[in-house]
Amino acid sequence: MKVAAQFERHDFLLSQPNAVLINAEVRDGKLLPPPIRGQNKTLVHLSSILDQKKKRERQHPVRFIPIRRPAQNKDETIDPWLTIGRMSDAHIMINDYTISKRHARIRQEPDSGIFHLEELGSTNGTWHNGNRIEPDTRAQLQSGDTLRFGRYMFTFLNARHFYDFLIELAEMK
Numbered sequence: 001m002k003v004a005a006q007f008e009r010h011d012f013l014l015s016q017p018n019a020v021l022i023n024a025e026v027r028d029g030k031l032l033p034p035p036i037r038g039q040n041k042t043l044v045h046l047s048s049i050l051d052q053k054k055k056r057e058r059q060h061p062v063r064f065i066p067i068r069r070p071a072q073n074k075d076e077t078i079d080p081w082l083t084i085g086r087m088s089d090a091h092i093m094i095n096d097y098t099i100s101k102r103h104a105r106i107r108q109e110p111d112s113g114i115f116h117l118e119e120l121g122s123t124n125g126t127w128h129n130g131n132r133i134e135p136d137t138r139a140q141l142q143s144g145d146t147l148r149f150g151r152y153m154f155t156f157l158n159a160r161h162f163y164d165f166l167i168e169l170a171e172m173k
Contacts, residue, residue, distance in 0.1 A: 004166035012163045016066070019108070019115060019158045021092070023063040025146055026155040026165060064162075065092055067106060067115070081105040081118070084149060098124045098150025104133075106141075115141040115156070124150040 004012055067082060082091040084106065086099040094103075100122035108115050119126040121135040127148035128139040141147075143158040157165060 001166050001170040004163055005170040009160070009163050013159050016162070017159050018066040018068050019143070019156065020067060020162050021065045021147070021154040021156055022162075022165070023065075023152065023154055025153050026144070026157065067092075067108070080110070081107045083120075094149060094152055096150060096152065099152070100124070100150075103149050117141055117147065122150070 007015070082105060083102055084090060084092045084094065084099075084104045085102045086093065086095055086097075087101045090102070092106075100120070102120045103122040104120055104126045105118050106115060107118070116138045117126065117128060117133065118138045119133040119135050125148075126133045127146075128141075129145050133139050141156050143156065143161045145156045147154045147156055
C-alpha cells in the first residue's frame, strides 16, 4: 500500500503490470471481512474484526499473488498455464487439505490478454462467481471476479484495479 501510494497509476503499472489473486473477497473496491469459521492460519487477510471480548481491532496482512507469465527461453517451450494446487511444484501453491494436488490452472492469452481459468477435476471444486466450473471447462476471467478453490476465496484483479484497491486501502489506514 505504501509503495503504491508513492506512484502515479501509470508508473505503478509499468513496475507491476500483472493481474493478481487476492486471498479475500473484494466488492466495489472494498475488502470484505472473511467469514468466521474457526481459526485457519494458512491464508489470512486484512480485516477489521472487532474482538467483542477485548474491544479492539485485529488486523491480518493482505495476501496477494501476482499472476506472472512463465519466463521463456529460446531453447525450450514453456507451458503457458499456471497451475494451482497444494504441491510445491504448483505455480500457485495453497497448502490446505481442501486443495487438490493439481486443482486448477490460469492462462493469459498472449494476443488478447484475456485470462482463462480451467478446472482440473479437483475433489472439492473450483468456483467462478459462485458457479461451479465443470472439470476440463474454461471460464473467462474479468477483473473483480471471485474464485473459490476448495474452501479458499480469492478475488481476481487486473493491474489497474489492483492499484486502485491498494490506494483505497492506504486511504483507509
